[in-house]
Amino acid sequence: MATTLKPVDVAVIGLGATGGVAVLPxxxxxxxxxGIEAGTWMDPHRDFHADEIFNNIRREVTTSPKxxxxxxxxxxGPGEKARPxxxxxxxxxxxxxxxxxxxxxxxxxxxxxxxxxxxxQRYGAVAIPAGTTLEDWPLTYDELAPFYDxxxxxxxxxxxxxxxxxxxxxxxxxxxSPRAKEYxxxxxRGSGFTDHMAxxxxxxxxxxxxxxxxxxxxxxxxxxxxxYHGYCGSGGCHVSAKGSTAVTTILEAQNTKNLxxxxxxxxxxxxxxxxxxxTGVRYLRNREEFFQPAKVVLLAGYTxxxxxxxxxxxxxxxxxxxxxxxxxxxxxxxxxxxSFVTALFPHDINTWYGLPAQGATCDEWADDSFDHSGMGxxxxxxxxxxxxxxxxxxxxxxxxxxxxxxxxAWKKFIHDNAGRQSNTYIQTNTxxxxxxxxxxxxEITDPLGDPVCRINTGGMRENERRSTQYAHxxxxxxxxxxxxxxxxxxxPFVPGVSTHAYGGTRMGDNADTNVVNxxxxxxxxxxxxxxxxxxxxxxxxxxxxxxxxxxxxxxxxYLVKNWKSVSS
Amino acid sequence: xxxxxxxxxxxxxxxxAFVPLAAxxxxxxxxxxxxxxxxxxxxxxxxxxxxxTDELGPGAVEARAQVYIDRxxxxxxxxxxxxxxxxxxxxxxxxxxxxxxxxxxxxxEKRDLVLKAIDEDTAQGLPQGRQFxxxxxxxxxxxxxxDPYYGGNGAFAGWDLIRYPGPRPAVDxxxxxxxxxxxxxxxxxxxxxYK
Numbered sequence: 001m002a003t004t005l006k007p008v009d010v011a012v013i014g015l016g017a018t019g020g021v022a023v024l025p026x027x028x029x030x031x032x033x034x035g036i037e038a039g040t041w042m043d044p045h046r047d048f049h050a051d052e053i054f055n056n057i058r059r060e061v062t063t064s065p066k067x068x069x070x071x072x073x074x075x076x077g078p079g080e081k082a083r084p085x086x087x088x089x090x091x092x093x094x095x096x097x098x099x100x101x102x103x104x105x106x107x108x109x110x111x112x113x114x115x116x117x118x119x120x121q122r123y124g125a126v127a128i129p130a131g132t133t134l135e136d137w138p139l140t141y142d143e144l145a146p147f148y149d150x151x152x153x154x155x156x157x158x159x160x161x162x163x164x165x166x167x168x169x170x171x172x173x174x175x176x177s178p179r180a181k182e183y184x185x186x187x188x189r190g191s192g193f194t195d196h197m198a199x200x201x202x203x204x205x206x207x208x209x210x211x212x213x214x215x216x217x218x219x220x221x222x223x224x225x226x227x228y229h230g231y232c233g234s235g236g237c238h239v240s241a242k243g244s245t246a247v248t249t250i251l252e253a254q255n256t257k258n259l260x261x262x263x264x265x266x267x268x269x270x271x272x273x274x275x276x277x278x279t280g281v282r283y284l285r286n287r288e289e290f291f292q293p294a295k296v297v298l299l300a301g302y303t304x305x306x307x308x309x310x311x312x313x314x315x316x317x318x319x320x321x322x323x324x325x326x327x328x329x330x331x332x333x334x335x336x337x338x339s340f341v342t343a344l345f346p347h348d349i350n351t352w353y354g355l356p357a358q359g360a361t362c363d364e365w366a367d368d369s370f371d372h373s374g375m376g377x378x379x380x381x382x383x384x385x386x387x388x389x390x391x392x393x394x395x396x397x398x399x400x401x402x403x404x405x406x407x408x409a410w411k412k413f414i415h416d417n418a419g420r421q422s423n424t425y426i427q428t429n430t431x432x433x434x435x436x437x438x439x440x441x442x443e444i445t446d447p448l449g450d451p452v453c454r455i456n457t458g459g460m461r462e463n464e465r466r467s468t469q470y471a472h473x474x475x476x477x478x479x480x481x482x483x484x485x486x487x488x489x490x491x492p493f494v495p496g497v498s499t500h501a502y503g504g505t506r507m508g509d510n511a512d513t514n515v516v517n518x519x520x521x522x523x524x525x526x527x528x529x530x531x532x533x534x535x536x537x538x539x540x541x542x543x544x545x546x547x548x549x550x551x552x553x554x555x556x557x558y559l560v561k562n563w564k565s566v567s568s
Numbered sequence: 569x570x571x572x573x574x575x576x577x578x579x580x581x582x583x584x585a586f587v588p589l590a591a592x593x594x595x596x597x598x599x600x601x602x603x604x605x606x607x608x609x610x611x612x613x614x615x616x617x618x619x620x621t622d623e624l625g626p627g628a629v630e631a632r633a634q635v636y637i638d639r640x641x642x643x644x645x646x647x648x649x650x651x652x653x654x655x656x657x658x659x660x661x662x663x664x665x666x667x668x669x670x671x672x673x674x675x676x677e678k679r680d681l682v683l684k685a686i687d688e689d690t691a692q693g694l695p696q697g698r699q700f701x702x703x704x705x706x707x708x709x710x711x712x713x714x715d716p717y718y719g720g721n722g723a724f725a726g727w728d729l730i731r732y733p734g735p736r737p738a739v740d741x742x743x744x745x746x747x748x749x750x751x752x753x754x755x756x757x758x759x760x761x762y763k
Contacts, residue, residue: 192746
């Protein structure tokens with residue numbers, strides 16, 4: 001028998017990158033919030049270490065009990081048996097994956113919001129990728145821009161503006177959409193190597209820039225600046241320079257006394273009444289069951305869990321799952337394509353220290369930065385070179401066909417070359433397709449007996465394959481111009497389980513093809529909102545977090561301003 | 569079911585990690601944790617050829633990669649222990665069959681022949697040989713180049729070999745120049761007692 005708790009105004013499911021942001025405007029407005037989180041607080045002293053085995057091999061900062069008990073399965077599509085992914089890539093904790101992410105904090109571009117109409121206008125219907133379910137977003141970049149401004153300030157983003165109010169600054173990214181003002185902090189510094197790559201790009205006529213990151217480049221709001229020590233990726237920040245929601249917006253929200261955090265709480269269902277309104281959240285904590293009544297529920301799990309929890313929450317008004325009477329939950333899912341080009345230099349490049357967000361980025365070959373006429377694809381890739389290299393990773397490097405894999409000759413090779421290899425991070429504009437979706441696995445369950453999320457990847461996509469291969473030739477050109485003696489292009493692959501997973505609860509005006517409306521609230525259950533990249537209909541060629549956070553703030557802001565109509 | 573004891577997997581691992589560490593400070597008084605002493609000899613004979621001691625410095629055995637491997641098979645990687653040891657025994661049997669002696673009794677050149685055949689997947693009667701080779705190589709790299717806290721990378725030999733300058737608490741711009749060669753920082757992230 002579930003214990004019914006004291007009712008609250010808003011129950012937020014998940015206090016990660018997006019739920020952790022949304023609680024702040026709600027709390028400031030005086031709403032009483034229950035933050036229901038599967039993980040708990042992490043302790044920088046106990047949990048965050050400059051240790052590759054701890055962070056990157058045992059993944060002690062990224063694994064957590066709930067997520068690892070419900071690892072999604074992956075298959076191409078119907079007729080194929082889905083297999084569990086190796087691990088769940090996201091974590092449960094207060095702050096969620098914003099604790100250990102790379103913290104690259106990008107805005108999308110105006111084009112990302114209107115890709116379909118812009119493509120039709122510029123290239124015609126023939127250019128729309130076959131089988132895509134791509135729609136324009138129901139909002140424009142300009143409508144989201146003020147919320148990007150707010151979140152950049154609240155979590156603390158460093159960077160350099162390329163376009164302020166439509167005027168190019170001559171610094172920063174000239175391809176970005178207009179910003180109202182400069183970033184809250186200057187960009188992170190470059191390293192010798194990333195400065196060299198930037199200089200090379202300029203010689204090619206490109207416009208490299210230091211990319212934005214939710215990492216302090218200088219002390220700010222009581223938090224230290226980055227120490228560049230080389231253990232940022234998959235590790236927590238021991239000096240709290242990284243703007244995870246655990247050290248920014250969640251703390252601020254707690255200070256208002258309006259946010260109560262219920263940690264180690266495994267949400268099992270969202271409950272509804274006979275009229276199709278949600279009534280609260282059911283969860284387990286220490287084997288005890290609780291029901292948290294709420295006037296409004298904001299679902300802020302990761303993309304896989306958002307669709308899964310809706311599909312599991314069946315009721316009389318929603319026999320196919322909550323907010324799924326139009327059959328759209330799980331649809332328009334896609335995992336971000338990202339791929340790799342590596343280079344070997346004839347001299348040390350000294351990228352051991354630093355962090356993945358310390359780098360040089362070029363946007364010439366992303367989005368619609370170049371004319372795609374006759375190219376056979378739309379979109380492209382951002383190209384990013386960066387620092388932070390760990391010793392086991394260095395020793396395990398590709399030998400570029402220049403040495404055997406063991407013995408004294410190999411030992412000599414890594415002695416010389418472990419510090420001479422550069423990796424890249426190449427993110428592709430990725431689109432949703434008919435054959436790509438999330439549903440519930442028909443065999444594999446979590447220990448409670450609830451089916452896990454099943455990813456149907458739909459297989460290879462010609463558009464994304466072509467745009468990625470094109471960008472790889474540009475990355476090769478960049479490396480060669482910088483003096484690399486060998487470049488290896490890893491063929492692009494269809495993502496399975498992904499840290500950049502989009503869709504499943506897409507945002508749009510049309511209830512027949514979207515789960516939530518332009519404000520992030522369900523088309524069917526009016527007091528249910530959904531937060532996260534699961535509402536995004538395009539990916540951009542860049543990391544999703546800041547956009548998901550700006551959307552989350554906007555949904556919370558809408559709720560505050562329309563409290564009466566949404567909550568009753 | 570939800571967490572039974574409110575203990576995260578991390579708590580358990582950290583707690584577990586401290587037990588064998590105490591044992592390591594007096595290695596003479598304790599045998600291997602997951603391997604038999606015979607298996608330990610075979611493992612050493614194997615990884616000694618993966619990363620040999622030579623003019624560039626200590627190899628895997630001198631850097632105690634075998635201690636790391638033994639310890640992870642006894643602890644966090646226990647689920648692969650049986651398969652790993654089966655693979656190791658199969659390699660030993662292959663050495664006996666083709667070179668006339670257990671791996672640990674063979675000279676370096678003959679052990680190299682064994683490793684080469686397995687690496688190139690030409691070893692007869694050793695269907696899982698390549699899989700074992702890759703896993704053993706990977707664990708050897710972890711042992712040689714990981715933090716000494718976990719038992720390997722003795723005297724920081726792995727980090728010195730690849731010229732990794734060490735996990736400094738903070739790094740300035742000078743240390744990130746392309747031509748900078750920061751002095752080796754021989755510190756475990758877990759304290760100066762690990763080396």
